[in-house]
Amino acid sequence: MSGKLLQVVREDGQVEKALEPRLSDAQLKELYKHMLQVRLVDERGMLLQRQGRLGFYISAEGQEAVHVGAGYALEPEDWYYPHYRDPGVGMMRGVTIQEMFHQLYGNRADATHGKQMPNHYSWKDRNVVSVSSPLSTQIPQAVGTAYAMKYRGQRHVAMASFGDGSTSEGDFHVGLNFAAVWKLPCIFLCNNNQWAISVPLSKQTASESIAIKALAYGMEGVRVDGNDVLAVYRASKEAVDRARRGEGPTLIEAVTYRMSSHSSSDDATRYTPKEELEAWKRKDPILRFERYLRNKGVWDQAWADQLREQTNAQVAQAIQLAESQPKPKLGSIVDDVFAERTPQLEEQLADLQRTHPEVE
């Protein structure tokens, strides 16, 4: 539980052989693909917001290795409780770029029926739970799901993902405490990107690290280089294996950096030190992993070029189709409040239909 940072691949791409996970070349390329796809979707999402075509966007730029590495350590039956800066887990479980853009546009084809802001996905058939804007609420919920898994005698785990700001919320403390007392198969993944909108980590906690907080709850805590996808994968896999063996929860602190603004509504140049940003640019998780793959002799430039081209084409196609879809039907505004519409909701809808006959 020291402040020592687990690192597998150095910034120059050199690997710590003793710590290198046993992954096939195909698996390594998969990790690269997932990270790159998150990056490319985000780049385009931000741009669309700037062009006024999307109302809002949240980018995970610079943090791709955290949730991609952790998500890769999970099985499809394991539940993932995301926040709003970790879409890669859904993607690696088969969520298509098209599905994502339908949600971003809140159109009629959106699986959540246009009920939430962009980036607040919900992928039930992939065991990725609905994203909430309030912070840390997903932490005790993941604990409850881990309880249910244990109660049903299954060997699945639940993972909750959140940022460093979230560790100041009561639900963080409450959730970790419950999980440790109940010794549950639950993993807490802190994406420590150093910033909660404009508030730096130093104003968030006086602890020497976030991982060390695990000690007080009576659980394992590990601190990993969050820009090193193999380090995150390794720590996550160990935590998942421990959880499956019935040895309880783990808090993982993945140290990374938010390379974008908090969201499209924020301007991080107002408060982020330029030198800091430049220094972290050199630690970019995707470039670092590329260096590692090159050193290992796995890198295939033609494959990488094609991947980039294909993904960009998929994104362009997804945008085109998403923009051509109509808005959700007016009636959907009263659906899914309850399992069935109440008489009151029917009446309120009828009023709306009378005054807005132009909306389908």
Next chain:
Amino acid sequence: MSRELTVVQAVTDALRTEMRGDDSIILLGEDVGLNGGVFRATDGLQKEFGEARVIDTPLAEAGIIGTAIGMSLYGLKAVPEIQFLDFIYPAFDQIVNELAKFRYRSGGQYAPNVTIRAPYGGGIKGGHYHSQSTEAYFAHTAGLKVVVPSNPYDTKGLLIASIRDPDPVMFLEPKRIYRAMKGEVPEEAYTVPIGKAAVAKEGDDVTVVAYGSMLHVALQAAMKAEEQGVSAEVLDLRTLVPLDEDTFLQSVKKTGRLVVVHEAQRTAGFGAELVALAAEKAIEHIEAPMLRVTGLDTPFPYALENQYLPDVPRVLDAIQRTVSY
């Protein structure tokens, strides 16, 4: 077969009856296990169903509701107890932003089936923090159903209906009458439908609406009014959300007069909703100002509890004022 039970015994009976037939039901809360709850509402249940199904949780309401949501998303039916409604606020975010919103925000993908039980209301010398009646917060939150029983039979039937209901339910138990009366309660499982009010007493001159422990104050006042030649109809709402508008409006249209009784403070209380509804949908039948007999717009007082809570003289006074208008 049925037997005489109190309201709190009917709660235990409902839980036991449902849990025997459905191993997905989990109870959790502070002191609900070994101690059987501070009001003994879960007495003997941990012994019968084990620690995995009747959980003594760490002391944190946000954790109780948050974990209940997570259990329920995975297919369990969680029935958390909040020891006193006054202590529910650390879990307010989990209830209002999470439990109530999950179905909507996920487009129907994730729908937690959680029934939150909480003893509420005054009349037990509980002072400021063991007496609050804040049902309006929850009635004002889209996505929550709000159920308040007033007698042993309804308590069992409504609680079973709440657990079986696919939506989140705030099940508010009037602790003042937990042991104030006994009533026939069948041994087997049965439901009392959510969203249906009951006519507790028929009458022609004025409609008195109440729920929970206030139903009994309203009934006593109605009996007194009867002695004075006023025929009061008393409605037991039983469910605040979704409200049984038909039964309510039918009665108001018949009598043309309305008195609403609740413990909660007056401003923006549920009584305001009922009066507004009558004004919107039955104004042509209304013959007198519609009156509210409620708690005061103050924090709940300790020494003057009996003056704060609506009682028979105050309800009777309102009945007389409206019929003599």
